[in-house]
Amino acid sequence: MAIMRYAEALRLAMTEEMERDPNVFVCGEEVAQYQGTFRVTEGMYQKFQKENHGLRVLDTPISEAGIVGLATGAAMSGLRPIAEFMTWSFALVAMDQIINHTAKIHYMSGGTCKVPVVLRGPAGAGNQLSAQHSQSLESWYAHIPGLKVVLPSTAADAKGLLKTAIRDDNPVIFMEHAGLYQQRGEVPEDPEFMIPFGVADIKRAGKDVTIISYSNQVRFCISAADKIAEETGIECEVIDLRTLIPLDMATVIRSVEKTHRAVVVHEEWKSVGFGAELASRIYEEAFDALDAPIERVGGPFVPMPYSKPLERAAIPHEEDIYAAIKRVIG
Amino acid sequence: MTKVAEKEAPAHIKHETLLELMRIMLLIRRFEEPCDKYYRAGKMGGYVHYYIGQEAIAAGLIPLMIPGDTMLASYRDHGHALALGTEPRKVMAELFGRATGAAGGKGGSMHIFDMARGFLGGYGIVGGSVPLSVGAAFALKYRGDKNICSTFFGDGAMQQGSVHEAMNMAGLYKVPCLFVLENNKYAMGTSVERHSSQTDFVKRVTNAYNIQGESVDGMDVLKVREVSERILKHMRETGEPYFLEALCYRYVGHGYADNAQQQKFYRTEEEIEAQRKRDPIDTFRHFLVSTGAATEKQIDDIDDDCKAIVADAIEFADNSPFPSPDSLYENVFTDM
Numbered sequence: 068m069a070i071m072r073y074a075e076a077l078r079l080a081m082t083e084e085m086e087r088d089p090n091v092f093v094c095g096e097e098v099a100q101y102q103g104t105f106r107v108t109e110g111m112y113q114k115f116q117k118e119n120h121g122l123r124v125l126d127t128p129i130s131e132a133g134i135v136g137l138a139t140g141a142a143m144s145g146l147r148p149i150a151e152f153m154t155w156s157f158a159l160v161a162m163d164q165i166i167n168h169t170a171k172i173h174y175m176s177g178g179t180c181k182v183p184v185v186l187r188g189p190a191g192a193g194n195q196l197s198a199q200h201s202q203s204l205e206s207w208y209a210h211i212p213g214l215k216v217v218l219p220s221t222a223a224d225a226k227g228l229l230k231t232a233i234r235d236d237n238p239v240i241f242m243e244h245a246g247l248y249q250q251r252g253e254v255p256e257d258p259e260f261m262i263p264f265g266v267a268d269i270k271r272a273g274k275d276v277t278i279i280s281y282s283n284q285v286r287f288c289i290s291a292a293d294k295i296a297e298e299t300g301i302e303c304e305v306i307d308l309r310t311l312i313p314l315d316m317a318t319v320i321r322s323v324e325k326t327h328r329a330v331v332v333h334e335e336w337k338s339v340g341f342g343a344e345l346a347s348r349i350y351e352e353a354f355d356a357l358d359a360p361i362e363r364v365g366g367p368f369v370p371m372p373y374s375k376p377l378e379r380a381a382i383p384h385e386e387d388i389y390a391a392i393k394r395v396i397g
Numbered sequence: 398m399t400k401v402a403e404k405e406a407p408a409h410i411k412h413e414t415l416l417e418l419m420r421i422m423l424l425i426r427r428f429e430e431p432c433d434k435y436y437r438a439g440k441m442g443g444y445v446h447y448y449i450g451q452e453a454i455a456a457g458l459i460p461l462m463i464p465g466d467t468m469l470a471s472y473r474d475h476g477h478a479l480a481l482g483t484e485p486r487k488v489m490a491e492l493f494g495r496a497t498g499a500a501g502g503k504g505g506s507m508h509i510f511d512m513a514r515g516f517l518g519g520y521g522i523v524g525g526s527v528p529l530s531v532g533a534a535f536a537l538k539y540r541g542d543k544n545i546c547s548t549f550f551g552d553g554a555m556q557q558g559s560v561h562e563a564m565n566m567a568g569l570y571k572v573p574c575l576f577v578l579e580n581n582k583y584a585m586g587t588s589v590e591r592h593s594s595q596t597d598f599v600k601r602v603t604n605a606y607n608i609q610g611e612s613v614d615g616m617d618v619l620k621v622r623e624v625s626e627r628i629l630k631h632m633r634e635t636g637e638p639y640f641l642e643a644l645c646y647r648y649v650g651h652g653y654a655d656n657a658q659q660q661k662f663y664r665t666e667e668e669i670e671a672q673r674k675r676d677p678i679d680t681f682r683h684f685l686v687s688t689g690a691a692t693e694k695q696i697d698d699i700d701d702d703c704k705a706i707v708a709d710a711i712e713f714a715d716n717s718p719f720p721s722p723d724s725l726y727e728n729v730f731t732d733m
């Protein structure tokens with residue numbers, strides 16, 4: 068085990084995979100010479116500069132549609148690209164490539180064409196970046212058949228899941244969170260350390276309430292659960308889904324059958340958010356186990372405002388989760 | 398610099414206009430200089446992109462707008478708003494995230510709006526405002542107005558597909574859109590040579606989209622003014638689109654995170670220093686004084702006025718209330 072930051076864990080995953088497989092390369096804006104906008108690719112350009120005509124860590128113009136197209140076409144031709152978005156907000160100009168092309172090619176080809184591409188970068192809200200830069204859109208991608216959707220919440224998960232993403236033969240939407248890049252954690256050094264997709268992780272064990280979340284909200288769930296435990300003795304189980312597609316409902320249902328109460332939490336808009344799907348699936352699969360209606364925590368249905376107090380009110384925090392736990396225990 | 402000084406004061410530009418150009422450039426500069434301090438103190442947040450070094454472009458062009466004209470910008474938009482006459486108090490209060498800001502604190506630095514003056518906003522997605530601008534110009538043509546829409550964007554935006562779709566449509570429908578490419582040599586940490594297969598942007602646009610275009614020294618406010626006067630006259634007569642590349646230089650970081658250490662990855666201090674010698678304000682001051690068009694004292698007085706306006710704007714912003722919690726839910730839709 069080594070202690071490292073989330074961003075470093077991502078870099079290590081990419082570097083190890085590039086060393087293992089010459090077909091893996093990284094492209095995106097400012098990933099090479101500038102060392103990455105969030106320093107995730109720091110040092111990688113220097114390391115791989117001499118290989119493949121200097122193309123293994125490739126700076127691109129501000130052309131997201133072109134970047135996704137380049138990565139997807141290269142994947143169809145046998146390479147294993149990792150394309151970085153400076154942030155996921157900028158992937159919106161590449162939506163046609165991602166949704167109508169990358170996601171569907173394997174199916175449209177009757178399974179004859181593989182698209183082993185990873186699209187990654189920071190997602191999520193915060194830092195007063197306001198409406199166009201501050202948003203969580205993971206349920207858009209989870210809605211599309213053909214895309215795997217991954218959102219790690221810790222450094223170890225970041226490494227293990229990214230390695231799995233790179234070795235996966237399908238397109239993977241890999242959403243990091245800018246608010247997590249500097250978080251430190253223990254990370255296994257084994258270059259074969261991989262975390263399979265579709266396996267949720269119980270980040271805090273408990274018997275009274277099940278809290279289901281992912282990405283940056285997981286730590287807020289844990290702190291809210293700790294607070295409730297201290298105050299009332301009620302023990303919440305915090306499940307980190309880690310991947311939305313594939314979705315590990317088995318772990319969720321097992322927990323709900325034990326606790327009989329569920330709270331779903333995410334940063335993206337509550338309205339039509341992934342939590343709606345989760346709640347619905349719990350009702351379908353474990354209705355009889357529930358002692359209370361499921362509580363949902365998500366962003367209010369407004370574009371992200373700039374002003375600090377408004378922004379704070381537009382992003383779920385520990386107190387919102389705490390209140391939801393209180394409501395679900397009645 | 399000496400070359401500029403040898404010129405005569407241009408007879409066709411009124412004395413007041415010369416001082417006005419100086420005033421606008423100084424106002425923008427003095428407005429942005431203290432921002433770092435307030436950003437560090439947590440009074441501002443998000444991304445704040447400075448126009449420092451590029452003032453001559455907004456100052457040279459935007460005052461030529463007439464009522465009914467419209468304009469759009471990228472996230473680097475404080476200078477454009479100030480050149481248009483948007484109250485510095487409103488711009489500063491927006492940066493402070495206060496209810497009295499140009500967008501009531503909803504938008505922030507990257508999204509200044511002044512609809513009353515025809516500023517249809519600053520936008521954060523590279524290239525995103527350019528298609529909107531063609532739509533704004535389309536509306537002018539549609540109604541038969543003799544107005545034009547100017548749109549300001551960076552060299553990096555030239556690599557966005559939507560920008561090219563928009564330029565083609567402008568050339569096709571012949572709408573009065575003035576595309577102002579502020580070529581400051583870099584898109585964040587990537588130089589033009591490293592992001593563009595064709596660095597001659599005038600050639601690229603004029604050949605591809607059947608739009609007339611030219612380059613101007615964007616650090617020379619008088620040149621920008623002269624060229625813009627001619628272009629706007631031509632556009633008002635013909636209703637046609639036009640492409641203007643203003644060559645300039647951003648000698649501060651791209652944004653707050655692009656500090657001196659980061660900048661070493663893409664440019665040298667010598668390069669920045671050499672460019673600072675072309676500073677649009679310093680060179681214009683030298684020009685005004687050496688041609689006798691203004692005295693140092695006159696310019697200093699203007700500068701003092703600008704500093705006072707900015708000090709007042711900061712005080713106003715800092716004393717303004719934050720938006721009410723209820724306002725979070727306002728403006729998602731307009732009231733019926």
Ligand SMILES: Cc1ncc(C[n+]2csc(CCOP(=O)(O)OP(=O)(O)O)c2C)c(N)n1
Nearest residue numbers: 157473521522523551552553554583584585
């Ligand atoms: C579509 C998109 N991709 C990436 C970004 C991140 N980004 C913001 S500004 C910028 C550089 C833009 O450079 P340029 O167009 O030359 O304008 P300048 O900042 O130099 O004025 C980048 C990459 C963005 N805002 N939008």
Ligand SMILES: [Mg+2]
Nearest residue numbers: 551552583584
């Ligand atoms: Mg630029």
